[in-house]
Amino acid sequence: MDYKQILLDKKDGIATITLNRPKLMNPLSTVVALEVQDAIRDIEADDSINVVVLTGAGKNFSAGGDLTEQDNRNKSDDPHELGYFLKDVKKFFDALYYCSKPTIAMVKGYALAGGIEMILICDMAVVAEDATIGDQHINNALIGGICTTVHLPRAIGFKKCNELVYTGLWIDGKEAEKIGLVNYAVPVDKLEEETYKLAAKVASKSRYVLAESKALILQQREIPLPNALELGLMSLKYVLGNSADTAEAWAAFQEKRKPVYKGR
Numbered sequence: 389m390d391y392k393q394i395l396l397d398k399k400d401g402i403a404t405i406t407l408n409r410p411k412l413m414n415p416l417s418t419v420v421a422l423e424v425q426d427a428i429r430d431i432e433a434d435d436s437i438n439v440v441v442l443t444g445a446g447k448n449f450s451a452g453g454d455l456t457e458q459d460n461r462n463k464s465d466d467p468h469e470l471g472y473f474l475k476d477v478k479k480f481f482d483a484l485y486y487c488s489k490p491t492i493a494m495v496k497g498y499a500l501a502g503g504i505e506m507i508l509i510c511d512m513a514v515v516a517e518d519a520t521i522g523d524q525h526i527n528n529a530l531i532g533g534i535c536t537t538v539h540l541p542r543a544i545g546f547k548k549c550n551e552l553v554y555t556g557l558w559i560d561g562k563e564a565e566k567i568g569l570v571n572y573a574v575p576v577d578k579l580e581e582e583t584y585k586l587a588a589k590v591a592s593k594s595r596y597v598l599a600e601s602k603a604l605i606l607q608q609r610e611i612p613l614p615n616a617l618e619l620g621l622m623s624l625k626y627v628l629g630n631s632a633d634t635a636e637a638w639a640a641f642q643e644k645r646k647p648v649y650k651g652r
Contacts, residue, residue, distance in 0.1 A: 389426060393419045395445070396427045401438045401591035402584065403431045403489075410446025415454035416502035418473055421480035428483040435651055438598060439590040440487060441583060442510055443494040452501030452524070477502075478534050485509040486606065488599040490590050494583040495561070496576055500524050505535035507570065508543060511602065514583040515561040516576035521569070522558035542609070544568050594633035595651035 389396075395406040405427050407414035431437050444450050461469045484491060484506070493510040495503075499521045507513050507521070515521070523540065525532040532540075532553065541549040544567045551557060561573035574582045590598070600623055608616040627634055633649045640647035 389430070391423050391427070393417060394423045394427060396430065398434070398437060400588065401436060402441060402587045403427075403434070403437045403439070404441045404443065407442075407444045407450055410444070410448070412454070413448040413451035413498055414444040414446070415457075416450060416452060416477065416506075417454035417457050418476050420454075421473075421476040424480050425483045428487050432488060435595065438489060438593065438595045439587050440489055440491045441494050441587055442484070442491060442506060443583075444497070446497075448497030449493070449495040449499040449519070450503035450506060451498040452503055474534065481505065481509050481535055488602060489595070490598055490602060492583060492587055492590075493570075494579060495519050495521070495570070496579055500558070501530075501532065505532060505539075508535055508539040512586065513564075513570035514572045514574065514579065514586060515564055515570045516579050517561045517573045518576060519561040519564070519573075520558050521561070521564050522556065523552050524556045524558070526553060527556040594631070594637070594647075594649040596631060596633050596649075597627060600627060 391408075393407070393409055395404075395408045397404045397406070405424060407420060409415060409417075428440075431440055457473075461473065490512070491510040493507045493513040493515075495507060495513060495515040496519055497516070499507055499515070499519060501522075501524050504521055504523050507515075523532050523536045525536065531537065536553065540552065543549075544552075548567050552559070559567075561570070564570045565573035571586070572582060604616075604620055604623055607619060611619070633647075633651065636649060637647045
């Protein structure tokens with residue numbers, strides 16, 4: 389597919405989605421929201437892909453919403469235009485959040501407003517130590533209602549979430565790692581190497597078991613603990629009894645070789 393504002397690359401079991409408007413610091417626009425949904429559909433249908441990396445072209449991850457697009461909406465006579473945009477953004481976030489394949493945000497430069505929201509909906513994140521991260525919605529009399537106010541307290545706890553949301557505070561990558569917002573903060577010249585090292589570890593696992601594991605992790609956020617435990621037990625029993633990949637892992641262990649997974 390010929391994308392206008394993103395790039396999609398696939399290699400060695402890893403798909404990389406790159407927000408590709410570096411001169412504007414890779415803003416979140418309607419086109420980006422729609423194109424990432426298309427990319428996720430492509431990735432979901434591709435059995436060669438086990439993990440997804442989301443990043444930004446140039447020096448930044450994403451500085452948030454497309455200001456030019458927002459200005460046009462403000463001038464529009466259509467009262468529903470903002471609602472259409474927000475629905476598209478929610479569908480984009482949902483596609484990334486519920487993608488059956490684990491996702492990793494690779495972050496450098498600015499990751500603000502919509503940028504921090506994309507970090508939050510990825511399963512993991514590796515950031516440059518000198519990255520600038522924050523939810524600056526409050527600075528513009530806005531609310532991060534699609535993602536930040538929902539996922540940020542779950543990621544870092546309510547007290548630190550409240551500080552970031554109520555003040556619009558910006559933090560660097562080291563602080564983001566310290567508070568548990570991201571997995572690793574690394575020197576910017578090591579960012580790509582460390583991100584793809586993590587991605588390669590994930591890509592080497594069974595695609596089928598990765599999807600089952602991710603589904604369980606997502607569901608445990610939404611259902612009571614006893615139900616989550618029962619669901620986990622049922623999934624483990626099903627995988628142990630029916631997964632060709634599980635049988636292959638056991639055979640490889642006994643034969644002292646690397647497993648060759650088929651994604652079943």
